[in-house]
Amino acid sequence: MAKKLKRIVRREYTKTDVKELRTHSKAKTPVAKIAKQMKRTVGSLRQKALKLGIPLGHMR
Template identity: 55%
Template sequence: MPAKKKTKIQTRERYSRDDIKALKAHSKARTPIAKVAKTMKRTPAALRAKAHQLGIGLGEARRI
């Protein structure tokens, strides 16, 4: 009988003050969302949700 695969438990990592500062800096610099996601090790959807909570735009092609 083959061994069962372990399932990975997903946990939500809190945003530190440094993460929020970096997100605001990327917003101001209009860095593409995919690049920000790689550097911060978060999904683009998570970053968009946090940016929305903070009331800032995110990505290079955003409308004001």
């Protein structure tokens, strides 16, 4: 029997998601932690931050 593949469901970023992302950026939260909390991929978060023009992924 073949394994079922998990379907990728795309979700739009809401205003609250963007606000939360900006807050995490200012707090210098690691991207992996943000990804788990927001239930989004690291790549998705990085792309959104790039479009918003905010820094993300602080490795200090």
